[in-house]
Amino acid sequence: SAKRRGRRSIAFYRPEITAAAVERLALEEGLRTALAEEQFVVHYQPLVEPQQNGIHAAEALLRWQRGSELVMPGAFIDVIENSDLVVPVGRWVIEAVLRQMRLWREAGLPEIRVSVNVSEPQITAGGLAETIAELLERYDIPARLLHIELIERVLLHDPKRALTELERLRALGIGIALDDFGTGYSSLSYLTQFPVDCLKIDRSFVNDLATDRRSGAIVRAILSMARNLDICAVAEGVEDIRQQRILAAEGCNLIQGYLISRPVSANTLMRLLEAQQRARGSHRSSTRALV
Ligand code: C2E
Numbered sequence: 001s002a003k004r005r006g007r008r009s010i011a012f013y014r015p016e017i018t019a020a021a022v023e024r025l026a027l028e029e030g031l032r033t034a035l036a037e038e039q040f041v042v043h044y045q046p047l048v049e050p051q052q053n054g055i056h057a058a059e060a061l062l063r064w065q066r067g068s069e070l071v072m073p074g075a076f077i078d079v080i081e082n083s084d085l086v087v088p089v090g091r092w093v094i095e096a097v098l099r100q101m102r103l104w105r106e107a108g109l110p111e112i113r114v115s116v117n118v119s120e121p122q123i124t125a126g127g128l129a130e131t132i133a134e135l136l137e138r139y140d141i142p143a144r145l146l147h148i149e150l151i152e153r154v155l156l157h158d159p160k161r162a163l164t165e166l167e168r169l170r171a172l173g174i175g176i177a178l179d180d181f182g183t184g185y186s187s188l189s190y191l192t193q194f195p196v197d198c199l200k201i202d203r204s205f206v207n208d209l210a211t212d213r214r215s216g217a218i219v220r221a222i223l224s225m226a227r228n229l230d231i232c233a234v235a236e237g238v239e240d241i242r243q244q245r246i247l248a249a250e251g252c253n254l255i256q257g258y259l260i261s262r263p264v265s266a267n268t269l270m271r272l273l274e275a276q277q278r279a280r281g282s283h284r285s286s287t288r289a290l291v
């Protein structure tokens with residue numbers, strides 16, 4: 001019977017569930033400590049124009065320096081997003097980025113735009129625009145140099161709330177990018193409803209761009225749609241030169257991927273920007289691979 005099956009499956013599954021729950025709780029506690037003890041680090045991945053390789057922007061990507069191990073977000077971001085850490089960690093990332101941008105400016109580096117990933121609870125909790133406005137003011141960074149990246153799902157869950165918050169951010173002058181574009185439950189109508197500045201074409205399409213006719217067709221369709229809507233198109237996960245060439249020929253605005261550079265520390269990005277500045281000064285063209 002169902003009852004018997006239910007009882008048996010509970011007896012069978014309970015130890016496993018408990019082990020997973022305990023592990024998750026330990027991870028959450030570790031992350032709490034990471035926030036309190038400044039173990040989080042932001043790395044930056046350059047975004048360049050496909051024809052030129054000059055760094056125009058960077059994406060801020062969170063890492064956790066746990067002792068000697070650098071833990072990637074795939075191992076913990078989900079736990080953050082499903083706990084009360086999501087708002088404070090999100091705020092920490094934004095502040096770390098703005099503080100860094102201030103340091104780069106004081107070092108005399110050329111301005112670059114930085115985009116920060118934002119998760120759903122940060123949008124729906126309310127107050128994100130106020131927090132960002134206060135931090136922009138504190139570090140004296142122009143809003144146009146900050147973008148936020150969110151995935152399509154964030155817009156569809158609670159569209160009214162998302163729209164209100166995005167309009168507040170937009171009013172400050174912050175750009176909004178849709179991340180992993182093409183993988184969500186795309187109802188394209190939201191592109192007319194929400195203030196979107198950039199589409200970031202998901203890595204999965206970019207990966208197969210040169211080898212799979214259908215991925216190529218999807219990328220071209222997204223690029224043409226972005227152009228017609230006057231939205232900036234960014235390709236993520238560019239790993240080889242053929243992909244770069246196609247994206248350049250098809251008018252993609254910016255590219256990002258291991259071909260150009262892996263995400264790097266703030267200091268390494270600073271050295272890349274300095275090298276670029278020197279190269280420009282001496283009229284040398286920038287090198288293809290930065291890292
Ligand atoms: P994302 O926002 O889509 O970021 C791009 C991810 O693709 C990064 O992984 C980046 O290292 C990786 N990537 C870039 N170029 C290439 C490439 O050419 N090939 C391959 N295979 N991968 C490439 P990362 O840093 O591990 O971040 C994973 C995800 O974690 C991010 O995906 C984002 O959704 C989330 N995340 C990272 N930092 C934050 C943060 O500060 N806040 C929030 N809420 N989420 C974050």
Ligand code: MG
Nearest residue numbers: 059117149179
């Ligand atoms: Mg992103």
Ligand code: MG
Nearest residue numbers: 179180200236
């Ligand atoms: Mg992405």
Ligand code: MG
Nearest residue numbers: 117151179180
């Ligand atoms: Mg992603």
